[in-house]
Amino acid sequence: MKYLIKAKVEVEGLVNRHDIIGAIFGQTENLFGEEFDLRELQERGRIGRVQLEVRHQGTKTYGEITVPSNLDRVETALVAAMLELVEKVGPYKARVHVYDIIDVRAEKIKKIVERAKEILRIWSLEKTPDLREVLREISESVKRGEVISYGPEKLPAGPDVDKSDEIIIVEGRADVINLLRYGYRNVIALEGARGKIPDTIIKLAKTKKAIAFVDGDHGGDLILWELLRTADIDYVARAPPGKEVEELTGKEIVRALRNLVPAREYLAILERKLKGKPEKPVEAKPEEREAKQPEAVAEKPAPPQPQQPSAPAAAPKAEPVVQVEVERVELPANVVEEIKKLSGTLEAILYDREWRPLEKVPVRDIYNVLEKIEPGKVYAIVYDGIVTQRMLDLASEKQVKLLIANRLGSIERRPPGVSVLTFSDVAS
Structure with missing residues (x-):
């Protein structure tokens, strides 16, 4: 950092x-x-x-x-x-x-400069050094001094690979040096691996969040192909087309790491690319959809179904149907319209079991508002935000049955009794 x-x-x-x-x-x-x-x-x-x-x-x-x-x-x-x-x-x-x-970084550079002064004083007692050589060595030490050899394969790596919960996997030593230059200390290299992926990388990827960051060329595709099939990689980042990771600027590195693609999705894209098939949007497998949203399933408009006692009256146009625990609930047309309007507003609407709006609040206040509400009063929450672990836990505590949000965040566990949909699920 x-x-x-x-x-x-x-x-x-x-x-x-x-x-x-x-x-x-x-x-x-x-x-x-x-x-x-x-x-x-x-x-x-x-x-x-x-x-x-x-x-x-x-x-x-x-x-x-x-x-x-x-x-x-x-x-x-x-x-x-x-x-x-x-x-x-x-x-x-x-x-x-x-x-x-x-x-x-300034603190580190300060220590290096102080040490450089001491070295120069020692050398001056013996001989007059070449100042340009000293400056070059000091400059290179800033870039290379923190590279370590990691694991039995002695892979080039940053000093925080063990300390960090997340690792960035690159191709070679030059990539490691460039990322260290911009403060990324949790980086490790395959060292130009072709074919067999080092066992050290496979073991690290099992216990840490792993990001593969490779060059934007065909060679990067080949490395990703083997890496994604061998190791438990979570996300993929690519250098811009035709560029290598070792030559990227700080801004280009930030941009690449912001545009991460889930590993399974990228593997499917890569299979089509390497086999010469045109790319198309990846359709999640049923088990993957269940892993993301095991308790909430958005379905295509279906023929009219017998109404449940607690469901609102059917609209003239078939609306999305949601499986909430053992209930089958049809989202009212007015709720669907509100969901479409909410995108980009950073607002939230709380509904009761009859889909009557109880309160409309800014998303930043939703935790404070929900904490004050008695359990069972709120049936569903629709909000232009992220489904977080904290939101799921609080919804479970307050007996909220359904969360409909802009998108899913990082979820470690699913509390029972709370179903989840995203805006895109409803729109489909």
Whole structure:
């Protein structure tokens, strides 16, 4: 990471670490759109895990927050300002104050420069060195000094491969050096592998989130073909067509890592490409659709069905049908229209079992609103946001049966009793 955001938090009550972190993510969610949502930035490796140390004194809680950032200076400053937006943790008032942003690279360069001065003093006692050679060596040390040999195959890698929960797999040593130059320390190379993928890569991919980042040429296609079929890769990133990872600028690397493609989807595309078949949108397999949304299935308009006692009256036009636990519920036409209007508004609508709207709120306030509502009152929530693990857990606690959102985020577990649809499911 390039920067470390340092902040202090003070809460007017006794809370734990989980409560404070939940407040940070909840009260900053979607303030500047999905691309700058803290969870999205974390999933893409643009910020690290929020580190928090807490202590209790009397009836108050004090904490020290550290947020690693791989964003640029302006974006890092914006994340820091977002932290100070947190005003409550649970029912208690809270204050967050950012007191420092450390430039990690500057600190490293400072140490290197100090060491270089010491080396020059030692050399001057023996002989007059070639200054240009010294400067060249110092410059190269910044780029190469952090490359390590990892695993029995001695693969070129960054120093944080073991520490990080996520790894970036590239082709060769030059790719590792270039990513280190821009602050990506969790990178490891195949070292130009053709054919057999190193066992070290296969083992790492089983335990960590793995991103394959290869050149934008046919050679990159061939490496991906073998890598995706051999190792448990999660996402694929490509250099622009005709370019190699080792020559990309910082902005090009950021753009490539923002446009990640799920590995299974890319493998299907790659199969068509290498076999000479035209690419077409990948249709998810039934078991993959079930893995993404095991409790909610959107169906094409069907012939009229006998009405369930709790379902609204059928509209003249057949509307999407949803399987909610053991119920079969037809979405009313007015609800479908509201879903179409919500996209891009960052708003949420809460419905009761009769599909009567209970409340319309900004997405950033949805957690606070839902926490105050008694269990069983809200039947469905439609919102222009992301289905997160926190949202699923809170919906389960409040006995919400159906979430309809813009898209799915990173979900580790599915609580029973809550079904999920996306806007695209309803539109289909």
